[in-house]
Amino acid sequence: PSPAEAMLLAMGAGDRSALPEWLDRAAAA
Structure with a gap:
């Protein structure tokens, strides 16, 4: 994976x- x-x-x-929170963190990383 x-x-x-x-x-x-x-x-x-x-x-x-x-998921939205994780996506926000991924975008900010």
Whole structure:
């Protein structure tokens, strides 16, 4: 899996409410 996929899996792919926050962090990184 890609680093992004690995992080999504690590934080729980089922927790979709966290996706926007993760995307914001990824964009700011």
